[in-house]
Amino acid sequence: MRGERSRRDRRDSRWDEHRRARREQLVDATIAAVGRHGAGVGMEEIATAAGTSKTVVYRHFADRTELHVAVCARVAASLTARLRESIDSTSEPRQMVANAVETYLAFLEGDPELYRFVVQAPDRPAGQGPGDADPIANLSHLVGDQAAALVAVTLEQAGRDPAAAPPWGHGLVGLIRSAADWWLQADRPMPRAELTAHLTDLAWAGLSGVVSRNEEEDP
Structure with a gap:
């Protein structure tokens, strides 16, 4: 038996x-x-x-949606691995931001059709919840976690409480994703390096400004 x-x-x-x-x-x-x-x-x-x-x-x-989600998971694993590698390649916080932005944009530019496939959710069967409406949300969440880790490093190096890292990190991903989507839809009207510089300047201005303000408020 x-x-x-x-x-x-x-x-x-x-x-x-x-x-x-x-x-x-x-x-x-x-x-x-x-x-x-x-x-x-x-x-x-x-x-x-x-x-x-x-x-x-x-x-x-079971259906196209399930296959689509599996492709999203594969893409997410690949992209987050690249992001970790690019962030770990430097100990300078601003360069970490630049590396992360460059890595995300390089992913889009390297395979724009795959990116479009991932962000274009297929029609869903009736009854599926709204959380399934945007499979790329899972990717954005994973990338947001990577960004939050980057922000936490910046805050810790400045001697600050890293509690704000998650909302700031996920907010940065929203900023970069929106700009990247525009860039792709507009047929990349500027070189990737130029967009990387613009987004890095914007993201770092906000992040470093908050850190600096907190330092000035210390008694």
């Missing part, structure tokens, strides 16, 4: 691993199809890129 249960558990484990691997392959295929056909890629084109049928795709993902 125990041996039979053990064999069944091993079979279940192998099947779970197969499903995880197949889902990852379908995410890879989706990203490839976006690169080939653009952000408006259809499920038929995704299935073709995967060398399979839509029926098989739907066997692993």
